Amino acid sequence: MLKINIIAGLLMLLSSFMLSAAIDVYKFDDPEKEKRFHQLAFELRCPKCQNQNIADSNAEIAQDLRTKIFQMLNAGKNDNEIVDYMVERYGDFVLYEPRVNPQTYLLWYGPALFLVLGLGVVALIIRSRNKQYQQGNDHQPSLSNSEAKALDGLLKTKSGKKQ
Amino acid sequence: MNPEIGGFALIIALFLSVVLALIPIYGASTANEMWMSYAKPLAAGQFLFVFISFICLGYAFSHDDFSVVYVAQHSNSQMPIQFKLSAIWGGHEGSLLLWALILTGWTFAVSRFSKALPLDMLARVLSVMGIVATGFISFLLITSSPFARYLPRYPVDGADLNPLLQDFGLIVHPPMLYMGYVGFSVAFAFAIAALLSGRMDAAWARWARPWTNIAWAFLGMGITLGSWWAYYELGWGGWWFWDPVENASLMPWLVGTALVHSLAATEKRGVFKSWTLLLAIFAFSLSLLGTFLVRSGVLTSVHAFASDPERGFFILMLLALTMGGSLTLYALKAPNVKSESSFSWLSREVLLLINNVFLTVMAVTVLLGTLYPLLIDALGQGKISVGPPYFNAVFVPIMCAMSIAMGVSVAVRWRESTPKAVLDKLWKPAVFSIICGLLFPMIYGNGFEARVFLGISISLWVMSSVVTEFIGKFRNAQSITSRLKQLPLSYYGMMVAHIGVGVTAVGITLVSNYSEERDMRMQTGDTVEIADYQFTFQGTHVVKGANYMADQATIVVAEDGETIVTLRPEKRRYNVKNAMMTEADIDASLFRDLYVALGEPLEDGSWAVRMHYKPYVRWLWLGGILMALGGLLTVADKRYRQRSARQEPTNA
Numbered sequence: 001m002l003k004i005n006i007i008a009g010l011l012m013l014l015s016s017f018m019l020s021a022a023i024d025v026y027k028f029d030d031p032e033k034e035k036r037f038h039q040l041a042f043e044l045r046c047p048k049c050q051n052q053n054i055a056d057s058n059a060e061i062a063q064d065l066r067t068k069i070f071q072m073l074n075a076g077k078n079d080n081e082i083v084d085y086m087v088e089r090y091g092d093f094v095l096y097e098p099r100v101n102p103q104t105y106l107l108w109y110g111p112a113l114f115l116v117l118g119l120g121v122v123a124l125i126i127r128s129r130n131k132q133y134q135q136g137n138d139h140q141p142s143l144s145n146s147e148a149k150a151l152d153g154l155l156k157t158k159s160g161k162k163q
Numbered sequence: 164m165n166p167e168i169g170g171f172a173l174i175i176a177l178f179l180s181v182v183l184a185l186i187p188i189y190g191a192s193t194a195n196e197m198w199m200s201y202a203k204p205l206a207a208g209q210f211l212f213v214f215i216s217f218i219c220l221g222y223a224f225s226h227d228d229f230s231v232v233y234v235a236q237h238s239n240s241q242m243p244i245q246f247k248l249s250a251i252w253g254g255h256e257g258s259l260l261l262w263a264l265i266l267t268g269w270t271f272a273v274s275r276f277s278k279a280l281p282l283d284m285l286a287r288v289l290s291v292m293g294i295v296a297t298g299f300i301s302f303l304l305i306t307s308s309p310f311a312r313y314l315p316r317y318p319v320d321g322a323d324l325n326p327l328l329q330d331f332g333l334i335v336h337p338p339m340l341y342m343g344y345v346g347f348s349v350a351f352a353f354a355i356a357a358l359l360s361g362r363m364d365a366a367w368a369r370w371a372r373p374w375t376n377i378a379w380a381f382l383g384m385g386i387t388l389g390s391w392w393a394y395y396e397l398g399w400g401g402w403w404f405w406d407p408v409e410n411a412s413l414m415p416w417l418v419g420t421a422l423v424h425s426l427a428a429t430e431k432r433g434v435f436k437s438w439t440l441l442l443a444i445f446a447f448s449l450s451l452l453g454t455f456l457v458r459s460g461v462l463t464s465v466h467a468f469a470s471d472p473e474r475g476f477f478i479l480m481l482l483a484l485t486m487g488g489s490l491t492l493y494a495l496k497a498p499n500v501k502s503e504s505s506f507s508w509l510s511r512e513v514l515l516l517i518n519n520v521f522l523t524v525m526a527v528t529v530l531l532g533t534l535y536p537l538l539i540d541a542l543g544q545g546k547i548s549v550g551p552p553y554f555n556a557v558f559v560p561i562m563c564a565m566s567i568a569m570g571v572s573v574a575v576r577w578r579e580s581t582p583k584a585v586l587d588k589l590w591k592p593a594v595f596s597i598i599c600g601l602l603f604p605m606i607y608g609n610g611f612e613a614r615v616f617l618g619i620s621i622s623l624w625v626m627s628s629v630v631t632e633f634i635g636k637f638r639n640a641q642s643i644t645s646r647l648k649q650l651p652l653s654y655y656g657m658m659v660a661h662i663g664v665g666v667t668a669v670g671i672t673l674v675s676n677y678s679e680e681r682d683m684r685m686q687t688g689d690t691v692e693i694a695d696y697q698f699t700f701q702g703t704h705v706v707k708g709a710n711y712m713a714d715q716a717t718i719v720v721a722e723d724g725e726t727i728v729t730l731r732p733e734k735r736r737y738n739v740k741n742a743m744m745t746e747a748d749i750d751a752s753l754f755r756d757l758y759v760a761l762g763e764p765l766e767d768g769s770w771a772v773r774m775h776y777k778p779y780v781r782w783l784w785l786g787g788i789l790m791a792l793g794g795l796l797t798v799a800d801k802r803y804r805q806r807s808a809r810q811e812p813t814n815a
Contacts, residue, residue, distance in 0.1 A: 025682050025683055025684040025771055026682075038680075042551070042552075043550075043552050045548045045550065051404075051406055051407070053550070053551075056397075056399045056401075091545065091546060092545060092546070092547045092548075093545075093546040093547060093548055094548070095547070095548060096548050096549070096550025096551060096552050096553070097550065097552035097553055097556070098535075098547050098548065098549055098553060103539060103544055103547075104535075104547070106531070106535075107531060107532065107535045107549065107553070108557075110527075110528070110531050111524060111527070111528040111531070111557050111561065114524045114527050114528075115520070115521075115524045115561065118520035118523065118524055119517070119520055121520075122513075122516045122517060122520055125516065126508050126513050126516070127508075129505040129506050129512075130505070130506070130507055130508040132505035133505040133506055133507050133578075133579070134507075
C-alpha cells in the first residue's frame with residue numbers, strides 16, 4: 001500500500017512538470033509550412049507522455065521532436081517523410097491516426113459495418129411493422145385521451161398488483 | 164475519533180445496503196408486504212450513514228487532519244477552504260465516497276418521490292439500487308477507505324492537491340458528472356425491476372422517464388463543464404481531446420441520449436420496449452466501464468490522477484457481475500416483452516429507430532477507438548495509439564448523418580405521415596439552411612469552404628426544422644397565448660434540446676475552421692496582430708497567491724487601435740509541490756474568445772506567449788446547457804407530477 005502511494009506520488013511529481021502548456025517559438029518563412037508544422041505536431045503522440053500530442057506536451061522529448069519537425073520541414077521534407085522518420089524511431093505508437101492495415105481494419109471499417117448492420121436490422125423491423133400497419137393489425141394505437149385517462153387512473157389507484 | 168466515526172458509519176451503511184439488496188426484493192417475489200415496506204426506511208438509513216461518513220471526511224479536510232492518509236495526500240494547510248472541501252473528491256477514495264453518496268442519494272430520492280409506484284415495483288427498484296450500493300460501499304471499505312490513518316507519526320502538513328485541480332472546475336465538474344453516471348443506475352434498476360416483474364407497459368415508461376431524463380441532463384452538464392474546464396485550465400485552448408476519460412463519459416451520454424428517445428416512444432406508443440430495457444442496462448454498464456477505465460489505470464490519460472490495478476480488478480468484477488447478471492436476465496425475460504402497436508414506414512417511430520442506430524454506432528465507435536490500443540497490446544501485436552484524427556474522421560460523418568435525420572424526425576408524426584406532408588413542412592428550412600450555409604463562409608470567412616458550408620447548413624437545418632414545426636402549431640390556433648400554454652412542457656423540452664444540438668454544432672464548425680493561434684516570442688512593448696486584434700505585451704511582474712507565486716503578464720488587446728481589454732495570464736509555481744501551472748486569461752464573449760497563455764521565460768528576458776482567437780467557442784457549451792435544460796423541462800411536464808396528489812402506498 002505504502003509502496004503504491006510512493007509510486008503514485010512520484011508519478012504525480014513527474015506529471016506535475018507537464019501541467020504548463022508547451023509554448024515555443026519557431027520562425028517560418030512560409031505560412032504553408034507553419035500550417036503543416038501544427039498539423040504534424042497535432043497528429044503525432046509524444047512517446048513518453050501520458051496522453052498528449054507533441055504540440056501540447058512540455059516534455060523534453062516533445063520539445064526535441066518539435067525542433068526535429070521544424071528542421072525537417074525547412075530541409076524541404078514532405079509530411080510522409082517526417083512521419084516515416086518518427087515511426088521508424090518510436091514505432092506506430094506515435095501515430096494518433098493509426099495506419100490502415102490488416103491490424104486496424106476493424107478499427108477503421110468497423111463503424112461503417114456496424115452502421116450498415118444496424119440500419120439493415122431497422123429496415124427489417126420497419127418492413128414487418130409497416131406490413132402489420134397496412135393490414136390494420138394495430139391492436140393498440142397510441143394513448144388516446146380516454147386511454148391516457150385510464151392510465152392516470154391506474155397510476156392513482158393504490159395498486160400493488162400487476163395490471 | 165472523527166475519521167473512525169466516518170469509517171464506522173460506512174460499515175453501518177454497508178450493512179443497511181446488504182439488507183436493502185436482499186429483503187425487499189425477496190418480499191416482492193413472495194408478495195410479503197411487510198418485507199417490501201422495509202425498502203423505504205432502509206434507503207433513508209443507507210443515505211444517512213453515507214452522508215455522515217462524507218461529513219466526517221469533509222471535517223477532516225477542513226480541519227487539516229493530516230493523520231488521515233487521504234487528507235495528507237490531497238490537501239495542504241495553505242489551500243483556500245473551497246479547494247480543501249472540493250479536494251474531498253480530488254482523489255480516488257474520496258471520488259468513490261462521492262459516488263456512494265450520490266448513489267444512496269438517488270436511492271433515497273426514488274423512495275421519496277415515487278409515490279405512485281406500486282409497492283412491489285418500488286421494492287424491486289430500491290433493492291436493485293441496494294445491490295449496486297453494496298458493491299460500491301464494499302469496494303470503498305475493502306480497497307479504498309478514505310479514512311486510513313498515518314499513526315502514530317503523521318506528516319506536519321499535507322502533500323497538496325494537484326494544482327490543476329485547485330480550481331472552480333473541480334468544485335462543480337465531478338459532482339455533476341457523477342450525478343449523471345450514478346443517475347443511470349435508477350434507469351438500470353427500473354429496467355431490472357421490469358424484467359423481474361414482467362411489467363413493461365406505458366405506466367412503467369412513465370415512471371422511469373423522468374429519472375432517466377434528469378440523469379441524462381446531469382451527465383450532459385457534467386461533460387459540458389468538463390470541456391469548459393479543460394479549455395481554460397490546461398492552457399492549450401482545446402475543448403475536447405478524445406482522451407479516454409472524456410470518451411468514458413461520452414459513451415454513457417450517447418447511449419443515454421438513445422435511451423431518452425426510446426423511452427419517449429415506449430411511453431407514447433408502447434413500442435421498442437425490449438430495446439429500451441437493453442439501452443438502460445448499457446447506459447449504466449458504460450458508466451461503470453467509465454469508472455473502471457478512469458480508476459484502474461489501464462488507459463493512460465492526462466486525467467489519471469489516481470490509478471491502481473487492484474482497484475481496477477474490483478471494478479471490473481463489479482462490471483462483469485452487473486452486465487453478466489442483467490444481460491442473462493434480459494436474455495431470459497425480454498422475449499416475453501411484446502410491442503403493442505405497429506407503424507408505417509414513414510413515422511416518428513422509424514425516425515427514432517434510425518436516430519437510435521446512429522447514436523449507438525457512435526457510442527460503439529468511441530468504445531472501439533478507446534479500447535483498440537488495449538486490444539492490440541493484449542494480442543501481443545505492439546503498441547498503437549488512437550487519437551483525435553481517427554475520431555474526427557469517423558465520428559463526424561455519423562454525427563452529420565444523424566443531424567440530418569434529426570431535422571426530419573420533428574416533422575414526422577407518430578404512426579404515419581404522408582411523404583407530401585413531410586416535404587411541405589421541410590422544404591423551407593432545407594432551402595434556408597443550404598442558402599445560409601453557402602453564404603456564411605463567403606461573408607464571414609474568405610470565400611467558400613466546404614466544411615463550413617456543411618457544418619453551418621446542418622446546424623441551421625437542425626434548428627430551423629424545429630422552429631418551423633413550432634410555428635406550424637399556431638396555424639389554426641385561435642389565440643397564440645392559449646396555444647403556447649396548451650403545448651406540453653415536454654414539447655418545449657424537445658425543442659430546446661434540439662436547438663441546443665444546433666448551437667453546439669455551430670460552435671464546433673466555426674471554432675474548428677476559423678480559430679487562429681500564434682506562439683510568439685515577446686519582449687516588453689512587442690505587438691502581434693491576430694484576426695484584427697493587436698496584442699501588446701507590457702512585461703511581467705510577480706504576484707503572490709495563497710499557496711503559489713506567479714509571474715503575471717500584462718497584455719493589452721486593441722481592436723483598430725482602440726484598447727478593448729487587458730489580459731493577465733499567469734505562470735504559477737505552487738509552493739508545496741513546486742509545480743508549474745499555466746493560468747490562461749480569457750476575454751470571453753458570445754461571438755469570440757481572446758485567449759492568452761504564458762509560456763516560458765526565454766534567455767533574453769522575453770517570454771513565449773500563446774495567443775488564440777476562438778470564434779463562437781462559447782456556443783459549444785451554450786448548446787450543452789440548452790440540451791440539459793431541455794431534458795429537465797421534459798421532466799417538469801405535468802403528466803409526471805399528477806400523482807403527487809395521491810397518498811403513500813406503503814402502509815402495510
